[in-house]
Amino acid sequence: MTPELTLHAADCIGDRHSGLYSDWMRDVSPNTSDEELVAVFNDSRSSAAQRDRAVNELFSRYHSKVAAWCFRVVGDRDWAADLAQETFLKALRALPGFRMDAKFSTWIYMIARNSSFNAREARAMRPSAEVDPEMADESERIDEILESAGELAQMREMLRVLDDTERAVMALHYGEEMTLPAVTRLLRLDNQSGAKAYIVSAKRKLKSAVARWKSSGSPERLS
Amino acid sequence: MSELLKQALKRGPECPEIEVLIESLESPNTSAGVRRHVADCAACQAEVALYQGFEASTPVSGEERQAVDFIVARLADRMLPPKRESVFARLFGSLTPVRMGAFAMAAAVVVLGVGLTTQWRARQVEPVAETGIVRSTKIRVTTPLENVSRAPAEIAWQAVEGATTYDVSVAEVDRTVVFYNKFTTSVLPVPADLARLLVPGKTLTFRVTARDSAGKELATTGAVTLRVDVAGR
Numbered sequence: 001m002t003p004e005l006t007l008h009a010a011d012c013i014g015d016r017h018s019g020l021y022s023d024w025m026r027d028v029s030p031n032t033s034d035e036e037l038v039a040v041f042n043d044s045r046s047s048a049a050q051r052d053r054a055v056n057e058l059f060s061r062y063h064s065k066v067a068a069w070c071f072r073v074v075g076d077r078d079w080a081a082d083l084a085q086e087t088f089l090k091a092l093r094a095l096p097g098f099r100m101d102a103k104f105s106t107w108i109y110m111i112a113r114n115s116s117f118n119a120r121e122a123r124a125m126r127p128s129a130e131v132d133p134e135m136a137d138e139s140e141r142i143d144e145i146l147e148s149a150g151e152l153a154q155m156r157e158m159l160r161v162l163d164d165t166e167r168a169v170m171a172l173h174y175g176e177e178m179t180l181p182a183v184t185r186l187l188r189l190d191n192q193s194g195a196k197a198y199i200v201s202a203k204r205k206l207k208s209a210v211a212r213w214k215s216s217g218s219p220e221r222l223s
Numbered sequence: 224m225s226e227l228l229k230q231a232l233k234r235g236p237e238c239p240e241i242e243v244l245i246e247s248l249e250s251p252n253t254s255a256g257v258r259r260h261v262a263d264c265a266a267c268q269a270e271v272a273l274y275q276g277f278e279a280s281t282p283v284s285g286e287e288r289q290a291v292d293f294i295v296a297r298l299a300d301r302m303l304p305p306k307r308e309s310v311f312a313r314l315f316g317s318l319t320p321v322r323m324g325a326f327a328m329a330a331a332v333v334v335l336g337v338g339l340t341t342q343w344r345a346r347q348v349e350p351v352a353e354t355g356i357v358r359s360t361k362i363r364v365t366t367p368l369e370n371v372s373r374a375p376a377e378i379a380w381q382a383v384e385g386a387t388t389y390d391v392s393v394a395e396v397d398r399t400v401v402f403y404n405k406f407t408t409s410v411l412p413v414p415a416d417l418a419r420l421l422v423p424g425k426t427l428t429f430r431v432t433a434r435d436s437a438g439k440e441l442a443t444t445g446a447v448t449l450r451v452d453v454a455g456r
Contacts, residue, residue, distance in 0.1 A: 059298075060299070063294075063295045063298050063299070064291055064295055065277055065278070067290070067291045067294035067295050067298070068277075068282060068287060068291050069276075069277050070294070071287060071290040071291060071294065072276070072287070077289075077290035077293050077294060080290060080294055081293065081294040081297045081298075084294050084297075084298060085297070085298065085301065088298065102242065102246065103246060103249075105278070106242055106245050106246055106274075107242075109245070109274060109277050110241065110242055112277070113241070113273070113277075152227060152230055152231055155227050155228055155230075155231040156231045156263060156264075156265075159231060159232075159265050160263070162265075164268060164272075165272075167265040167268050167269070168265070168268055168269040168272040170232055170265060171232045171233075171265040171266045171268065171269035172269050172273075174228065174229050174232045175229065175232035175233040175234070175265070175266050175269070176233075176269070185283070185287065186273055186276050187272055187273075187276060188276050188279065188283045190283055190284075206228075
């Protein structure tokens with residue numbers, strides 16, 4: 001279970017100057033940029049209340065994005081809620097070290113991505129060894145052909161016959177070992193059979209590409 | 224699946240760091256080398272697609288929308304309201320102990336003076352009859368919710384003047400939010416997934432918060448007990 005998230009900045013940074021501080025500089029509003037909010041949070045002259053307002057405003061902007069992301073990775077709302085909470089807790093702890101030359105959205109995305117991918121690996125959420133009958137026929141035959149394709153560079157060249165979505169689906173399913181439902185959610189595929197359809201079409205394309213390669217003698221003529 | 228193909232689909236040492244990859248693609252000054260690499264690298268293309276999915280937060284399915292609402296409600300529930308800086312701290316935070324003592328003495332004299340004056344006036348003035356009007360920010364739930372014989376098909380509450388939305392949440396007794404949504408009317412048709420939770424003997428808490436168009440809280444029901452009687456089974 002993830003520890004309780006308490007977004008009080010004072011719990012994170014202890015060193016603070018006392019005294020009055022120009023509040024007009026510390027205003028937090030929906031128009032304040034992410035990076036300005038980080039600056040308020042990290043400014044040692046900000047009061048605890050100002051820090052709390054800044055971090056609450058900042059994090060609430062990313063609640064939906066992080067929630068959706070975590071749910072797409074694991075497909076379970078309770079687990080995703082724990083992961084989302086863990087993401088914000090890690091972000092809160094790491095915020096004092098945030099580099100101002102990076103975008104906050106990229107930074108929080110990386111935390112959410114790594115937390116959820118690590119959690120997924122820890123629970124060994126990998127694609128099932130069972131192969132869908134519709135895909136099995138293609139898989140068995142294509143494996144032998146692909147093994148004979150030879151070099152890694154040639155294999156990469158051959159992947160160019162696939163469209164962008166097919167490549168992304170293949171990379172996530174076989175490269176990152178994600179389940180097909182997770183790939184479907186993460187790439188926001190709204191076709192009926194989701195990522196599976198892209199895997200099937202990708203394998204068909206690869207198979208015919210290998211056949212053409214063998215007859216032409218060059219992978220460069222495939223695309 | 225071919226090991227060689229798996230290798231071709233994984234990120235390699237030549238791939239830029241994901242953070243660098245994302246930021247460089249959003250920059251107009253991205254080097255031709257990075258662009259060329261991404262054009263040929265399935266793993267980097269997948270990483271870009273993942274980030275674009277993160278940025279496009281609109282849920283694709285109803286299931287995802289419900290999950291997101293649930294998670295956001297839980298996150299919001301665990302985010303504490305900002306600590307308010309006390310007026311005392313703002314006014315006197317920078318004072319030395321000696322000055323603080325002087326202020327305290329002066330304040331004591333003022334309080335004593337006001338107290339004596341008030342007591343003297345109270346003896347001179349006739350008591351004023353109370354109006355009986357009590358101002359409240361409570362919203363009254365009009366549908367009976369506690370110890371009812373069956374789960375309600377809908378839950379209604381008093382409309383609040385100026386309210387444009389009503390945040391409705393239902394939570395377990397341990398404050399785990401099991402339902403959360405926003406409504407523009409003062410009635411909640413109980414959805415099937417919530418109705419399933421309203422089993423006899425189980426206690427939940429129901430809360431409505433009225434907000435104006437700026438999102439400012441106008442009134443709330445507070446936590447109202449929601450329980451179907453066991454006898455109603």
